[in-house]
Amino acid sequence: MLSNIKQRLVLMLSLVCLLAGGTLSVQARQSLHTNYTPNGKSFSYETAINFQKQSFKAVLDLSxxxxxxxxxxxxSIGEDLQGATGWGGVNVIHLFYTKSNNNLELDCFDPxxxxxxxxxxxxxxELTIxxxxxxxxxxxxxxxxxxxxxxxxxxxxxLYGSTQGNTRSWATYKEISLEDVEGGSTGGGGTTTPTERKFDASWIQNQQKVGDWKEDAHATFIPYASVEAMKSDAAFNEPWLTPQNAETQLLNGEWKFKFVPGTQDGPGESEFFAADxxxxxxxxxxxxxxxxxxxYGKPVYTNVGxxxxxxPPNANVGYTYYGVEDHNAIGFYRRSFNVPESWNGKRLFVHFDGVYSAxxxxxxxKYVGYSQDSNTDAEFDITDFAKVGDNQLSVRVYRWCDGSxxxxxxxxHLSGIHRDVYLVATPKxxxxxxxxxxxxxxxDATSGTLKVALKVDNRDGVEAAKKFLVELLDHEGKTVxxxxxxxxxxxxxxxxxTISQLSGLHAWSAEDPYLYSVVVKQ
Structure with a gap:
């Protein structure tokens, strides 16, 4: 049936990117709205933002x-602006104004x-936020x-807008914009120096912190530069194989490794990330x-305890009768990788399929990000950290964290990088x-409609126009x-x-596992 469609995603570069091969940049100031008047009605918008490079600014006329x-x-600003009855429990900032007494109430929440x-x-x-x-x-x-x-x-x-409480906004929004911070404009292919981020070792015992600068979870996809490159790849018909023609680079293989035993007070020192x-x-x-x-250490099996x-939330002192002699040990991994010239101007991610445990x-x-959750993917945008040519990748792995x-x-119970690591290059x-x-x-699953929702990521906030073609292919590769x-x-x-009025479809069953493919081109 259609719910069992084999999903393929092909990201074809636009003609402009193919011809120019250059880098994209963000305007120093990106205006989102000017002289906007909601007139007491609810409104909500979403914008991509990188707070290490940009700030969110709203100038309101309260008169x-x-x-x-x-x-x-x-x-309101945050992940969920909440409705008339919502109050707290999410990451959000609410601002309320009472004109009769000129009071402005400010409320900030986390979960x-x-x-x-x-x-x-x-x-x-005039009010500036x-x-x-x-x-x-x-x-x-x-x-x-x-x-x-x-x-x-x-x-x-x-998200930003006005949806909370009993009274919507009557303010005039003279301008809502994204402003570049000093030194925060975005180049392509890692040609800029990113604003420095900082890792806090206390996060391994912070139950509210399961990641830092980690990409949101998403459906699995492998990008290709063209349909021809995708269809000629053996992984297209046998997806368990490693892609050969994709816009990816496998980082499996030999890495340099240093094992650092832990102590009863916590992990040992391991500042080994300098590029040189x-x-x-x-x-x-x-x-x-x-x-x-x-x-390095012994595998540990437990069925109780x-x-x-x-x-909790500390996981530092190991039990010797389980064979643990090095407490919360650290494994430090290092290797180099090369970014080809053909990836200049693209967005670049490093993807970990699984790491025990943080x-x-x-x-x-340069510090890129942090992840917990041993058996789910972790992906980081390294566009502004990597460069065309040789690069150095370092990973500190903690045996245990509060998530353990x-x-x-x-x-x-095992430790380390236990699944594939690879680079992924996409258009900006x-x-x-x-x-x-x-x-x-x-x-009978032989007719129906296919709907494909595509999340278009424009985190740099550049002016863009794209047309996507979605095709449904049968098992023989013919367009349905x-x-x-x-x-x-x-x-x-x-x-x-939305592909409507599909008919004559071949239903999937355990006895006849017929699969379709969905191809998305841009």
Whole structure:
């Protein structure tokens, strides 16, 4: 049936990128709205943003607010703007204005609590709200620091608008914009120096922190430069094979490795990420492979209890009767990789299929991001860290973290990079996710409609226009139906392609596992 369609995603470069081969850049200032007047109606928009390079700025004229209403929701920013009855429990900033007394109420929330509350008096006329990497500013004055809104600042896209409470906004939005921070303009192919990020080792025991600068989870896809390259790849018909013609680069193989035993007080010191660090005396280890299988420590099997002392959220002290002699050990991995000239101007990701149990990633000596969750993918955008030519990749792996308490199952407990690692190159504006459904499917699964939702990622906020062609291919590669979807603008958003009136379809069954393919071109 259509719900069992074999999914293929082909990301074809636009003609401009093929011919120019250059880099894209962000405007120093990107205007999202000017002189916008919602007139008391709900509104919500989404924009891609990188708070290490950009700030969110809104300039409002409060003179048009309704002086008969209290707590007018003039602006909310975050992952969920909430409705009339929603209050807290998500990462969001709410601002409420009461014109009759010129009070501005500021509320910041994370999923656990309200992180900041304040009422500002004598606010009238023009109001400027800025959300920067170091906190929230009102009329140029910092009202809360980054710690109160850290989860929002870690997002790659935000919602903004007015949907919360009983009164929508009557303010006039003179301008809403994204502003480049100093030194924060984005180049292509890693030609810029990114704003420095920082890793905090306390995150391995912070139950609210499961990643830093990690890409949102998405459907699996492997990009190709053309349909011909995709169809000529043996992995197209046998997807368990390693792609040979894709816009990917496999990083499996020999890595340099240093094992650092832990202590009862925590992991040992392991500052080995400098680009020019001399690792020539280190051991070699094969990736993917759990380090116990290479002789570093012993594999641990438990069916009840943990291999470490039960002291959440800490997981530091191992039990010797389980064979643990090195407590929360660290494995430090290093290797080089080469970015080909043909990838100049593209967006570049490093993808880990699985790491036990927490990983910190550096490229060319610069901190890129952090991930927990041993058996799910972790992907990081390294466009501004890598360069065409030779590069250096370092990964610090912690044997345990607070997430290990959720992984205390009846199984072997192992450590290290235990699944594939590879690079992925995409256009700067690209399909980051896809969701395929089959509404109106007949009972015998021989007719229906195919709907493909495509999330178009425009995190740099560049002006772009793209047309996507979605094709449904049968088992023999013949086109069964097709549809198009168009994108234009500067935001990250979802566009839909719908193939209607499909008939004569071959239903899937266990006895006859017939598969279709979906191809998406841009």
């Amino acid at each position: 048009t607010c309704d002086d008969s209403k209290a707590n007018e929701n003039i602006l 656990r609590s309200r992180t900041h509350y304040e009422v500002l008096k004598d606010i009238s006329g 800025e959300l920067k990497s170091d906190g929230l500013y009102v009329n140029g004055v910092q009202r809360c620091d980054a710690s109160a809104v850290s989860n929002i600042l870690a997002m790659s896209s935000i 660090y001399d690792d020539s005396a280190w051991d070699n280890i094969r990736v993917p492979l759990s380090w116990e299988m290479a002789g 943990y291999p470490f002392q039960n002291n 990983a910190v990633v550096w490229v060319n000596g 308490y959720l992984e205390g199952q009846d199984m072997w 504006v690209f399909v980051a996710d896809h969701y395929i459904t089959a509404p109106n499917l007949s009972k 139906g097709s549809a198009t979807a168009e994108y234009s603008g500067t935001d990250t958003k979802t566009v839909d392609a």
